[in-house]
Amino acid sequence: MKLYKKEGNVLQILSFPNETVEKGDYLLVEDAEARRGLVAQVIDVQFASVPGVLEELLRSLPDGGEVIQGEDFDPLDIASHITYIQDASLVICKIRATVENESLSPSSSWLPSRSQSTIKKLTIPTLLKLAKVDGKLPIVLGGTKDSSFLTIDASHLDGRLNIITGKKETGKSHLSKLLMANLVGYKATVVVFDLNGEYSGLGMTSDGKRSAHYDKVHVLTPSQNFKVALKQLNLHVLLGILIHALHLPGTSAREFRRIWQSLKERDKLTLHELGEVIPVWQCNQHVRDALFSRYHSLINSGFFTDNAAEAMLLEDCLFKAKEQGGAVVINLRNTSTIDRQIVVEYVLGRLVEMLTSWKLKATFLFAEEAHLYLRETYWDDIVTRMRHFGIFTTFITNQPDTIRENIYRQADNIFLFNFTNEHDLDVVSRAARVDAETVRSIARDLPPHHCLALGKVVQDFPMVVKVKALDIKTMGETRLFFNGTN
Amino acid sequence: MIEQYTITTTPKYNFPQPAIDTTLPKRFIELSLHSLKHVQSQPIQLNQQNFQQTNNIEILNTVHFKPQPIALRPRHMPSIVAAVDTSSIKIGETSTGILIAVRGANVWKENRSYRYSRLGPFIFHITEENKREVYTTLQRAYFSMPHENNHQSFPNIIQMPMRIASLLERWLQTMLSRTISKGLILFDGSLTSGIGDTPIQLMKEILSAARKRENTVLAFSKMTNLRLNGRLITDVLPEHRPPYLYEISGLRTKPPILLLGDVYVARFSKEKYAFRLDIDREVAYQQRIEAVEKLLWNESLSQSYPETLRLAHILCTFTANEVIAMQHFAVRKCGFQIIDRPDMHKLLFGPFGRGESYS
Numbered sequence: 001m002k003l004y005k006k007e008g009n010v011l012q013i014l015s016f017p018n019e020t021v022e023k024g025d026y027l028l029v030e031d032a033e034a035r036r037g038l039v040a041q042v043i044d045v046q047f048a049s050v051p052g053v054l055e056e057l058l059r060s061l062p063d064g065g066e067v068i069q070g071e072d073f074d075p076l077d078i079a080s081h082i083t084y085i086q087d088a089s090l091v092i093c094k095i096r097a098t099v100e101n102e103s104l105s106p107s108s109s110w111l112p113s114r115s116q117s118t119i120k121k122l123t124i125p126t127l128l129k130l131a132k133v134d135g136k137l138p139i140v141l142g143g144t145k146d147s148s149f150l151t152i153d154a155s156h157l158d159g160r161l162n163i164i165t166g167k168k169e170t171g172k173s174h175l176s177k178l179l180m181a182n183l184v185g186y187k188a189t190v191v192v193f194d195l196n197g198e199y200s201g202l203g204m205t206s207d208g209k210r211s212a213h214y215d216k217v218h219v220l221t222p223s224q225n226f227k228v229a230l231k232q233l234n235l236h237v238l239l240g241i242l243i244h245a246l247h248l249p250g251t252s253a254r255e256f257r258r259i260w261q262s263l264k265e266r267d268k269l270t271l272h273e274l275g276e277v278i279p280v281w282q283c284n285q286h287v288r289d290a291l292f293s294r295y296h297s298l299i300n301s302g303f304f305t306d307n308a309a310e311a312m313l314l315e316d317c318l319f320k321a322k323e324q325g326g327a328v329v330i331n332l333r334n335t336s337t338i339d340r341q342i343v344v345e346y347v348l349g350r351l352v353e354m355l356t357s358w359k360l361k362a363t364f365l366f367a368e369e370a371h372l373y374l375r376e377t378y379w380d381d382i383v384t385r386m387r388h389f390g391i392f393t394t395f396i397t398n399q400p401d402t403i404r405e406n407i408y409r410q411a412d413n414i415f416l417f418n419f420t421n422e423h424d425l426d427v428v429s430r431a432a433r434v435d436a437e438t439v440r441s442i443a444r445d446l447p448p449h450h451c452l453a454l455g456k457v458v459q460d461f462p463m464v465v466k467v468k469a470l471d472i473k474t475m476g477e478t479r480l481f482f483n484g485t486n
Numbered sequence: 487m488i489e490q491y492t493i494t495t496t497p498k499y500n501f502p503q504p505a506i507d508t509t510l511p512k513r514f515i516e517l518s519l520h521s522l523k524h525v526q527s528q529p530i531q532l533n534q535q536n537f538q539q540t541n542n543i544e545i546l547n548t549v550h551f552k553p554q555p556i557a558l559r560p561r562h563m564p565s566i567v568a569a570v571d572t573s574s575i576k577i578g579e580t581s582t583g584i585l586i587a588v589r590g591a592n593v594w595k596e597n598r599s600y601r602y603s604r605l606g607p608f609i610f611h612i613t614e615e616n617k618r619e620v621y622t623t624l625q626r627a628y629f630s631m632p633h634e635n636n637h638q639s640f641p642n643i644i645q646m647p648m649r650i651a652s653l654l655e656r657w658l659q660t661m662l663s664r665t666i667s668k669g670l671i672l673f674d675g676s677l678t679s680g681i682g683d684t685p686i687q688l689m690k691e692i693l694s695a696a697r698k699r700e701n702t703v704l705a706f707s708k709m710t711n712l713r714l715n716g717r718l719i720t721d722v723l724p725e726h727r728p729p730y731l732y733e734i735s736g737l738r739t740k741p742p743i744l745l746l747g748d749v750y751v752a753r754f755s756k757e758k759y760a761f762r763l764d765i766d767r768e769v770a771y772q773q774r775i776e777a778v779e780k781l782l783w784n785e786s787l788s789q790s791y792p793e794t795l796r797l798a799h800i801l802c803t804f805t806a807n808e809v810i811a812m813q814h815f816a817v818r819k820c821g822f823q824i825i826d827r828p829d830m831h832k833l834l835f836g837p838f839g840r841g842e843s844y845s
Contacts, residue, residue, distance in 0.1 A: 052806030059800050068797070070593075070602030075515045078607050081811035081818075 001119040003029060004090070009108045011040050011093040013119060014048055017084055021045060021091050023442050024145065024452070024464035026122040028099070031112035036100040038112060039122060039130070040093035041462060043441040048088040056086065094438055096461055097131075104130055106460075124148045124463065131459040139182040141175075141453065142468035150465040152457040154186050157364065160456060161383055161410055162394040163403065165428060166417020171449040173198050175415055175467050176366055176396050180327055183364050184216050187325030189318060191351065192366040193344060193373065197333030199366075201473030208473060216326035218317040222335055222343045223302030229311040230269045230304065235260050237349035244375045245341035246297050252290040255283045259291070270306040271299060301339040303346070314350050318360060332373065340373045348378070348386075355389040362390030370395055371402035379403075383410050400427040413455035418446040438462055513627035514608045514654070517620050521611040522820045558729040558754075561779035566669035568594035568662050571798035572655040574647035577812050578822070583613030585822070586647040587812050590654040591801040592662060593794050594669075595785065600794065604801050605654065609812055611820075612646045621646070624653050641682060652683030656692065663696035663703070670781050671696055672795045673705035677747030677764035678739070686744050693746060693766050702777035705747060705764040706795055712737070712749070712762065719751050720760040728790075729754040729782055731763065731775075748774070754782060754790040761790060 001019055005012035011029065015021050023042055030037035047053075060068070072079065095108035124144040128134065128151070135153025144150050157179065164172045177199065180190050192199050203217035204210060220226035230238070235257065242248040242256060259277055263269050278291050298304050305311055317328045330347055332340050354360040365382075367374065374382075382393050383406070395403055401423065408414075408431045416439065419425050425443060429436035433455045442452050442464065454462050572590035579585070589606030610620060618640055641649050655674075662671050679689040696703050712719045712734065719734060734749040747764030765774045786793040804812075816822040 050807050050810065052808065052810075055803075055805040056807050059805070068600050068602060070604065070801075073603070073605045074607070076518065076607065076609060076815065076819075078609075078808070078811055078815055081815045082808055085807055085811045085814060 001027070001091070003112065003114045003117050003119060006111060009095040011038065011095060013040075013091040013093060015045075015089045015091045017087040017089075021089070021121070022145070023445055024462075026096075026124070026127050026461070027091075027093060027119055028122040029112050029117050029119050031117045033113060033116060034110070036098055036110070036112075038095050038108065039097040039099055039104065039127070039461075040095045041438070042091050042093050043438050044092040046090045046092065048090045050085055050088060053086055056082070092441075094435060099130060102130065121146075124150060127461060127463075131461050133457075133459050133461075137186050139179065140468060141178070141451075142465045144463065144465055150453065150458075150463055152453070154183060154188070156455075156457040157183070157392065157394075157413065158362070159387070159392055160412035161387065161392070161407070162413040162415070162455075163408065163411045163431075164394060164396045164415045164417075164451075165400045165403075165419075166398065166443075166446075166451065167419055167421070167424070168398050169448065170417035170446075171451065171467050172396050172398065172415075172417055173368070174449070174470060175417075175451060176368070176394065177202060177472055178467060178470055179394065180364075180366060181213060181470065181472070184213050184325045184327050188364055189321040189325065189360065189362070190327040190364045190366065191318075191347065192327060192329045193347075193368060193370070194329050194331050195333065195368045195372060197331050198368075199327070199329045200331055202327055202329065204473035205471045206473055211472065213327070216321065216324060217329060218320070218326060219329045219331055220312065220314070220317065221331040221333075222339060226312045226314075226330070226343075227303055227305040227307075227310050228314075228346065229306060229308055230271060230274065231308075232311060232313065233346075234349075234353060237346060237353065240349045241298075241342050241345040242294050245338065245345045246294045248290060248294050251284075252287045252294075255281065255287050256291055256294075271304055272306055275299070297338060298342070301342050303339060303342055314347065315354065315359070318351075318354065318363075322360060337372070341375065344373045345375075348391075351391060352386065352389055355391065360390065362392065365391050365393045366396065367393060368396040369399070369402070370397070371399070379407060383407055400424050403427075405430050411455065413453070413457045416443050416446075416452040416454060417450070418448065419443050433460060434462055513624055514606075517623055518608045518610050521616055521620060522609065522816070555724065555726045556731040556733065556750075556775060557726075558731065558775070558779050558782060560729075560783035561776060562783050563780050564597075565780045565784050566594055566596045566666055567672065567781065567785045567792065567794045568592060568666055568669055569672035569674070569792065569795040569798040570655060570658045570662060571674045571795065571802050572651040572658065573799075573802040573804055574651035575804045575809060576647060577609070577809055578816065578824075580611065580613075580822070582615070583611060583617075583643060584646075585816060586610050586612055586650070587804065587809075588647065588651040588654055589802045589804065590651070590658045591798045592658050593798040593801065594662075594666075595794050600797060602797065602801055605658070606802075607804070607808070607812060608650075608654075609816065610646075610650065612643055614643060617641075617643055617646050621649060621653075624650065645682075649683050656683075656688055659692050660695065663692050663699070663701060666696075666701050667699045669699075669701050670777055670784070671701050671703045672792055672798075673703060673764075674708075674795060674799065675705055676707050676710075676749075676762065677703070677705045677745065677766065678743060679746050680739075680742040680744045686742065686746075689746055693768065697766065697768060702769055702773060703747075703766045704777060704781065706752075706792065707762040707764070708791075710762040720762060723751075723753060723758065723760055728756055729787075731778060734762075752778070752790065754787040757789050759790040 002014045004014045021042055023045060025042045027040050027042065028037050029040060097104040098107045123146050125148045135155055137154035138151045139154050141150045141152055164176055166172050180192065180202065183190050200219040203214035239253055243253055259281055263273055263277065275295060278288060278295055281288060320326055321328060330343060332343065335343065351363060397403060411431055414431050414433065416428060419428065425440045429439040431454065446452060446464065450464055450466050452462055452464050570592055572588060574586060574588045577585050577587055587607040587609045589604065591602055591604045593600060593602045612620060659673060678684065679686045693703055710718060710720060714722050731750040731752050734751065737745060737749060739745055747767050750763045750765065751760050752763040753760040781792065813824065817824055
């Protein structure tokens with residue numbers, strides 16, 4: 001390989017057919033004289049602009065588009081040299097760092113010698129060592145192209161905002177399960193908004209047996225094993241549900257507050273009593289109607305109960321998880337949109353409550369397709385306020401444009417799977433932790449189950465990894481019409 | 487080193503093959519390797535320059551057209567159409583000489599499909615010391631004995647690429663004339679002989695061999711110096727519906743130059759392109775016309791130029807990519823070292839320097 005050009009932080013390197021370089025690979029351009037080197041990542045491989053190639057190609061197809069038949073008597077075997085030159089490639093690289101005395105700095109302001117520099121591949125383990133991507137809480141994400149493992153540190157997910165995105169069936173959920181399982185293994189508390197019931201098998205192995213995490217996975221299905229009694233609720237949590245999930249107007253909310261206080265004073269905080277009080281409550285008829293319709297929504301959700309034995313305490317699960325680590329999977333499958341929002345409002349409200357009162361230290365929240373249940377104002381809340389409370393969110397989506405631009409800008413880690421759609425790539429490329437060209441070029445060519453890890457977890461050295469297989473029972477599979485029929 | 491290359495047969499054609507003298511390609515390889523053998527670490531200055539064939543032959547210009555153009559009609563008789571062309575290029579300069587490459591191609595059309603046989607590239611390191619040896623060895627190997635040009639002054643080193651390419655071209659022409667029967671053999675250039683690379687005896691032998699097998703040789707010149715009243719003969723196109731020929735008469739040459747063909751201006755298509763066409767003088771008039779008419783039926787003649795000949799030219803021409811590849815070969819396999827000698831014109835005159843190629 002030969003250094004050809006440097007423009008800004010882009011290097012162009014000439015590579016010959018016997019030197020296999022692919023997108024995502026790291027190269028070290030070493031200038032022995034200057035005693036330093038550039039660490040550059042391949043973001044594109046193009047044909048070198050060799051003069052005369054067009055003529056060469058045209059010559060091979062002169063007979064009405066068909067290849068002209070003939071024999072070549074080439075005793076000096078020049079053809080092999082022609083092929084060698086013709087197949088030369090131009091490797092486009094982004095400079096990621098300068099290495100000097102075995103330490104990295106983000107500078108790319110110097111120019112290595114074009115004639116004297118040597119260029120070699122930088123293996124992932126060497127780069128990880130240079131970048132000091134290690135730690136006490138390793139999570140093996142999977143294998144890299146050079147048959148080494150990419151290991152990140154769980155502490156780089158701690159206190160961070162993460163995004164896992166990619167088109168359908170590329171392995172997003174698989175990676176999130178891997179991260180969850182490892183976090184649980186490190187005794188972290190994980191809460192999952194499971195839209196498709198995919199995570200309920202987290203405690204089972206692929207052959208249906210109990211895994212090591214079996215006792216740490218708590219699957220809560222609203223209106224089945226996950227119900228709450230009004231008594232367990234704080235007023236502001238319920239008001240949050242009424243206002244944000246059920247769109248109760250402010251005036252009606254004030255009246256509801258009064259009803260709540262009245263019932264609480266009489267120790268009659270039950271659904272039944274609430275249903276009795278609202279119709280006879282002295283207030284404007286419209287307000288009464290509004291309150292009563294919301295009351296029915298609460299009843300119809302099946303999420304609320306007066307039966308104390310039925311009421312499942314979210315706190316109990318979270319406390320269990322706090323001790324030994326665990327995942328609380330909120331199974332939102334088969335839950336209507338309104339009910340989903342009610343449940344999410346409740347869970348987030350309770351989490352904030354518990355974190356504020358230091359009943360919980362911190363929680364890793366995994367939110368799949370969050371736009372389907374997260375209200376508008378929560379987005380900013382999650383990246384700013386809730387993070388300070390200790391909710392560290394990982395968004396998982398196959399529609400990157402459903403996540404706001406400011407979320408991408410503030411994301412600390414992005415795990416990017418394949419995207420081919422330009423619009424999707426445009427959205428993701430707004431992430432602050434990486435340049436747009438890298439995202440566009442590498443993400444487009446990622447095979448299934450391969451992800452481009454960006455951000456803190458890889459010390460801002462984007463790395464492609466094949467996510468390792470997990471021995472977890474697959475759940476939430478798409479129901480197929482033709483499955484099992486011939 | 488030389489023994490590593492075992493050349494047993496020449497490339498196969500799809501027509502009957504008599505005993506073919508395979509000496510030339512073998513000698514080409516031997517001499518090519520020999521010339522490259524003693525150049526370890528010689529610096530080469532890369533310098534691409536194509537050698538254009540020019541025909542600065544002195545022909546006494548008493549040209550005039552015969553009054554009537556010869557109207558042509560495509561003759562429905564399947565015939566093989568075969569063509570030859572060669573190419574040479576300088577791929578660099580060394581301190582003692584030049585590094586050149588030559589390549590030749592035979593293309594033939596039969597049953598509506600084209601086939602080709604391409605020889606080379608052969609790379610030679612030509613120096614003042616070895617130029618005579620290289621050339622005469624090739625001549626001997628090819629044509630049994632050196633021809634009359636041996637008595638002339640030996641070509642300048644700069645002319646050597648064309649001379650060696652011409653040798654290869656004559657050999658390819660010989661091959662075609664001895665292998666094809668009842669076909670049309672197309673040459674690139676004229677049938678003028680007696681100059682350095684077109685020995686009279688050799689050209690006569692080629693034409694004779696072709697005639698014996700009932701072939702007709704048609705030589706197309708892309709460029710000509712022949713003029714009529716100061717205008718090039720190919721520019722003077724009287725009103726007549728193509729395809730047609732005009733015979734040029736009154737051409738006289740100074741010895742030792744000899745015209746082995748009768749000269750015509752050929753226009754085969756409506757486009758305003760015409761070419762000088764030389765047809766073997768020993769072929770009967772009727773057979774000549776018949777041959778051109780067979781060409782009209784058997785060949786695609788876009789812009790009045792035969793496709794077979796065009797393909798032969800395309801296949802042997804060196805592309806820039808190939809030049810780089812040959813330079814790569816010279817460096818990797820023969821131990822040349824590439825140096826970047828500054829262009830003195832550019833160096834001295836900056837943007838006003840036009841480069842060495844114009845000097």
